[in-house]
Amino acid sequence: MEDTIFFKPKGPFSLNKLIDACNYNDKIHDIKILDKANEKDITFFESSRYSEHAKYTKAKACITTQKLSEILPKSCKKILVKNVLLEVAKISKKFYPDADIDYPDLSLKKPKKSNYPSVKFGNNVLIGKKVKIGKKSIVGSNTIIEHDVQIGKNCVIGSNILLKNSVIGNNVVIQDGCKIGLKGFGFIPMKNKNLKFAHKGNVYIHDDVEIASSCTIDRGSIDDTIIGQNTYLDNQVHVAHNVKIGKNCMIAGQVGFAGSSIIGNNVSIGGQAGISGHLKVGNNVKIGGGSGVIKDINDNEVVMGYPAIPFRDFIKNWKK
Amino acid sequence: MEDTIFFKPKGPFSLNKLIDACNYNDKIHDIKILDKANEKDITFFESSRYSEHAKYTKAKACITTQKLSEILPKSCKKILVKNVLLEVAKISKKFYPDADIDYPDLSLKKPKKSNYPSVKFGNNVLIGKKVKIGKKSIVGSNTIIEHDVQIGKNCVIGSNILLKNSVIGNNVVIQDGCKIGLKGFGFIPMKNKNLKFAHKGNVYIHDDVEIASSCTIDRGSIDDTIIGQNTYLDNQVHVAHNVKIGKNCMIAGQVGFAGSSIIGNNVSIGGQAGISGHLKVGNNVKIGGGSGVIKDINDNEVVMGYPAIPFRDFIKNWKK
Amino acid sequence: MEDTIFFKPKGPFSLNKLIDACNYNDKIHDIKILDKANEKDITFFESSRYSEHAKYTKAKACITTQKLSEILPKSCKKILVKNVLLEVAKISKKFYPDADIDYPDLSLKKPKKSNYPSVKFGNNVLIGKKVKIGKKSIVGSNTIIEHDVQIGKNCVIGSNILLKNSVIGNNVVIQDGCKIGLKGFGFIPMKNKNLKFAHKGNVYIHDDVEIASSCTIDRGSIDDTIIGQNTYLDNQVHVAHNVKIGKNCMIAGQVGFAGSSIIGNNVSIGGQAGISGHLKVGNNVKIGGGSGVIKDINDNEVVMGYPAIPFRDFIKNWKK
Numbered sequence: 001m002e003d004t005i006f007f008k009p010k011g012p013f014s015l016n017k018l019i020d021a022c023n024y025n026d027k028i029h030d031i032k033i034l035d036k037a038n039e040k041d042i043t044f045f046e047s048s049r050y051s052e053h054a055k056y057t058k059a060k061a062c063i064t065t066q067k068l069s070e071i072l073p074k075s076c077k078k079i080l081v082k083n084v085l086l087e088v089a090k091i092s093k094k095f096y097p098d099a100d101i102d103y104p105d106l107s108l109k110k111p112k113k114s115n116y117p118s119v120k121f122g123n124n125v126l127i128g129k130k131v132k133i134g135k136k137s138i139v140g141s142n143t144i145i146e147h148d149v150q151i152g153k154n155c156v157i158g159s160n161i162l163l164k165n166s167v168i169g170n171n172v173v174i175q176d177g178c179k180i181g182l183k184g185f186g187f188i189p190m191k192n193k194n195l196k197f198a199h200k201g202n203v204y205i206h207d208d209v210e211i212a213s214s215c216t217i218d219r220g221s222i223d224d225t226i227i228g229q230n231t232y233l234d235n236q237v238h239v240a241h242n243v244k245i246g247k248n249c250m251i252a253g254q255v256g257f258a259g260s261s262i263i264g265n266n267v268s269i270g271g272q273a274g275i276s277g278h279l280k281v282g283n284n285v286k287i288g289g290g291s292g293v294i295k296d297i298n299d300n301e302v303v304m305g306y307p308a309i310p311f312r313d314f315i316k317n318w319k320k
Numbered sequence: 321m322e323d324t325i326f327f328k329p330k331g332p333f334s335l336n337k338l339i340d341a342c343n344y345n346d347k348i349h350d351i352k353i354l355d356k357a358n359e360k361d362i363t364f365f366e367s368s369r370y371s372e373h374a375k376y377t378k379a380k381a382c383i384t385t386q387k388l389s390e391i392l393p394k395s396c397k398k399i400l401v402k403n404v405l406l407e408v409a410k411i412s413k414k415f416y417p418d419a420d421i422d423y424p425d426l427s428l429k430k431p432k433k434s435n436y437p438s439v440k441f442g443n444n445v446l447i448g449k450k451v452k453i454g455k456k457s458i459v460g461s462n463t464i465i466e467h468d469v470q471i472g473k474n475c476v477i478g479s480n481i482l483l484k485n486s487v488i489g490n491n492v493v494i495q496d497g498c499k500i501g502l503k504g505f506g507f508i509p510m511k512n513k514n515l516k517f518a519h520k521g522n523v524y525i526h527d528d529v530e531i532a533s534s535c536t537i538d539r540g541s542i543d544d545t546i547i548g549q550n551t552y553l554d555n556q557v558h559v560a561h562n563v564k565i566g567k568n569c570m571i572a573g574q575v576g577f578a579g580s581s582i583i584g585n586n587v588s589i590g591g592q593a594g595i596s597g598h599l600k601v602g603n604n605v606k607i608g609g610g611s612g613v614i615k616d617i618n619d620n621e622v623v624m625g626y627p628a629i630p631f632r633d634f635i636k637n638w639k640k
Numbered sequence: 641m642e643d644t645i646f647f648k649p650k651g652p653f654s655l656n657k658l659i660d661a662c663n664y665n666d667k668i669h670d671i672k673i674l675d676k677a678n679e680k681d682i683t684f685f686e687s688s689r690y691s692e693h694a695k696y697t698k699a700k701a702c703i704t705t706q707k708l709s710e711i712l713p714k715s716c717k718k719i720l721v722k723n724v725l726l727e728v729a730k731i732s733k734k735f736y737p738d739a740d741i742d743y744p745d746l747s748l749k750k751p752k753k754s755n756y757p758s759v760k761f762g763n764n765v766l767i768g769k770k771v772k773i774g775k776k777s778i779v780g781s782n783t784i785i786e787h788d789v790q791i792g793k794n795c796v797i798g799s800n801i802l803l804k805n806s807v808i809g810n811n812v813v814i815q816d817g818c819k820i821g822l823k824g825f826g827f828i829p830m831k832n833k834n835l836k837f838a839h840k841g842n843v844y845i846h847d848d849v850e851i852a853s854s855c856t857i858d859r860g861s862i863d864d865t866i867i868g869q870n871t872y873l874d875n876q877v878h879v880a881h882n883v884k885i886g887k888n889c890m891i892a893g894q895v896g897f898a899g900s901s902i903i904g905n906n907v908s909i910g911g912q913a914g915i916s917g918h919l920k921v922g923n924n925v926k927i928g929g930g931s932g933v934i935k936d937i938n939d940n941e942v943v944m945g946y947p948a949i950p951f952r953d954f955i956k957n958w959k960k
Binding site: 425428446497511516538558574576626 | 760781782869892910912
Binding site: 101102103104105106108109124126142144160162177179182183185187189190191192193194196214216218236238240254256258272274276292294306307 | 610
């Protein structure tokens with residue numbers, strides 16, 4: 001799966017132009033997460049959850065708090081602030097001034113058959129610039145595919161779908177009404193006017209995935225959102241920004257994932273369950289329908305309940 | 321924000337034509353809620369929840385029960401019935417015979433650029449009669465804006481959206497797939513054929529609001545539905561008829577509001593929480609994800625659980 | 641309501657071509673559920689829940705387990721397997737090779753007024769071959785009605801709707817954004833590549849039904865999905881494959897039904913409740929908002945909670 005850039009960063013900026021009261025004048029080319037940043041980038045470190053990545057970051061500079069800064073390598077310049085995410089919001093807005101609102105793609109046109117000789121299109125399909133669609137894929141009527149989206153071979157993309165900022169593998173099925181690649185629910189709350197957070201990330205949907213009707217999958221903010229190979233989502237599932245779902249998962253109807261959670265492989269989740277943000281769910285986990293997961297779950301666990309507890313305990317409590 | 325009338329009342333009717341076995345023959349021009357009705361209107365009073373408004377209503381007449389009627393002012397003619405909402409349904413149908421089913425607007429046309437010189441439109445946008453859209457607003461492809469809808473300045477309205485019976489402020493962002501201003505879930509259950517309730521109300525969305533993808537916001541029945549300034553809704557939120565949400569609120573994904581609840585300012589609600597109907601949630605309240613709120617919540621409370629209880633108690637119970 | 645075939649079975653096949661290691665060579669024309677199969681069909685029996693139907697099946701042959709096979713009548717040839725649904729998936733794929741993915745209908749055209757003289761259409765409506773629409777029905781803009789769908793008289797079908805594999809009665813209202821008749825969430829989980837289950841069933845929506853915005857109603861797999869007369873669904877309800885909902889039901893917003901559950905008449909279900917798969921909910925049952933129903937419910941019961949328990953007990957527990 002090719003890496004694609006939907007938003008190109010402005011800049012480079014010197015550090016003291018990115019952050020008030022910063023004396024460094026190193027040139028910074030982009031803002032990235034801890035484990036993806038390199039020596040041209042700035043990164044951020046706002047929670048001890050990410051200490052393992054912080055220890056080894058290659059970033060030139062890192063926005064963080066006094067306390068967390070000690071974990072960072074010496075090579076990384078520490079920018080100490082009180083509210084990490086507020087600074088990140090301001091900086092990412094400088095690099096990506098157009099990524100904090102979902103401006104509709106106004107370059108859409110009907111697809112030229114000569115550009116997509118082996119693709120079948122329904123009526124009124126609208127395609128942005130540089131969209132790639134693989135052989136033998138089918139796209140249903142009234143579907144919108146915005147600029148630079150990539151779709152693999154043998155895909156079936158239904159009707160009334162909107163795809164943006166997304167890279168989609170082979171043999172993927174997306175059913176009618178899905179909205180994929182939109183800006184996530186990220187902002188800094190402020191009285192009278194919130195500060196919108198730039199969402200420059202992508203959605204990656206791997207081979208053999210099936211996504212049922214009317215799901216919403218938001219793109220990442222600074223990271224990406226990922227749906228792993230052969231994972232199936234039922235109707236009306238909500239996947240927030242930066243969520244990563246592994247391979248061979250089964251996600252039943254109306255499940256919701258809050259931002260930045262990481263789900264392992266072979267995980268099954270019953271209908272209407274909710275997974276809080278920034279959690280880690282292990283491999284082979286089974287989560288019962290309607291559960292509310294509010295802490296990490298180890299590999300092979302079976303949980304149910306709100307909040308989710310081991311399944312046996314849930315059933316015991318019920319029988320009382 | 322201008323007041324707009326999407327449905328014009330038939331009539332006036334004399335009271336004895338509106339209600340069987342009523343001797344008064346005063347002319348009645350409209351049906352309104354207790355605190356909005358004036359001396360030309362009929363109103364209704366079906367629950368002691370609304371006693372404060374009942375005491376001071378200026379309505380010419382009020383449909384109510386024997387017991388509640390004592391709270392009404394002397395100036396208001398009491399129409400005593402057994403089933404208040406059944407009578408209201410019948411009367412509102414006389415005033416608004418076309419408001420109980422969402423007849424699609426069949427007057428839609430592609431927007432004339434000369435009517436909207438500074439608005440950018442995607443492809444296949446359909447606009448009804450007398451639609452107003454403010455300067456520098458953008459409307460994405462395949463979006464439908466029905467007659468008389470008003471949209472302010474600097475708005476970004478995504479693709480595949482349907483707007484009707486709505487008045488939208490400035491700097492509002494609405495993401496793809498939202499359906500706003502539709503008829504709510506109001507009817508009188510009857511064997512074999514329910515009696516549909518007219519929905520003549522509007523949706524008001526104030527400045528700086530952001531509504532993420534695939535939300536549904538129903539218009540009011542006799543009252544209006546309101547989203548306050550700088551309130552943000554995440555994907556797949558459901559807002560039922562007559563709900564009023566205050567300013568600066570954060571509503572996470574898949575939250576549902578049943579009809580007629582009133583939410584204060586600065587309220588944050590976690591994903592998949594549900595708020596029952598006819599409740600009052602105070603200012604600065606925090607409601608945890610997955611909660612089921614079934615009673616009023618005072619200002620500044622933090623609650624979680626199903627049913628929602630103070631957050632400390634919820635955590636205590638969990639640790640047992 | 642006329643019976644319609646959206647998918648025609650291939651075949652007939654002789655039994656030994658349908659199933660490896662089977663010696664019978666009877667000609668089999670279709671695969672059907674226990675109580676609908678006749679002497680030309682194969683059926684399947686995978687759970688003791690269906691024993692009553694198994695006893696009287698008229699099917700020529702039945703895929704089942706050793707243990708369950710004893711319940712079947714002598715006239716029915718038993719095909720003993722370890723994983724009944726895996727065999728059913730393989731066989732139904734032979735009969736219905738195109739029913740396991742929702743290929744968009746590529747035969748859509750704008751409706752010819754001469755074919756639908758008394759039907760009113762919005763803009764950009766797309767209609768497949770052999771679609772029938774009754775007198776005085778209205779279809780909103782951007783709506784897609786795929787081949788062979790039947791719609792009765794006096795229906796109001798909103799905008800941005802997709803209908804396929806569906807038969808819809810008279811006086812039905814479907815609000816904007818609904819997706820009805822799509823393939824359900826049925827497959828055999830397999831590492832790296834799930835085996836998709838053919839969905840040849842229909843959706844039947846009876847007279848006087850109202851379905852609010854953005855609902856998803858999946859068609860049946862081998863059986864059908866049914867919404868009974870005068871039943872009303874609020875916004876964002878999810879009805880999975882094979883679900884049968886009775887008459888005069890009220891289903892509030894964001895309710896979810898897992899596959900194959902059967903709901904009686906006059907049932908009311910509060911917002912965000914979830915009904916697990918393969919359950920039976922009796923007549924006149926009331927299910928509180930947010931409930932999680934995980935076992936059968938008898939007639940006239942009132943339940944609430946997760947898991948759902950009698951309402952009195954729920955309130956008692958809460959007051960503790």
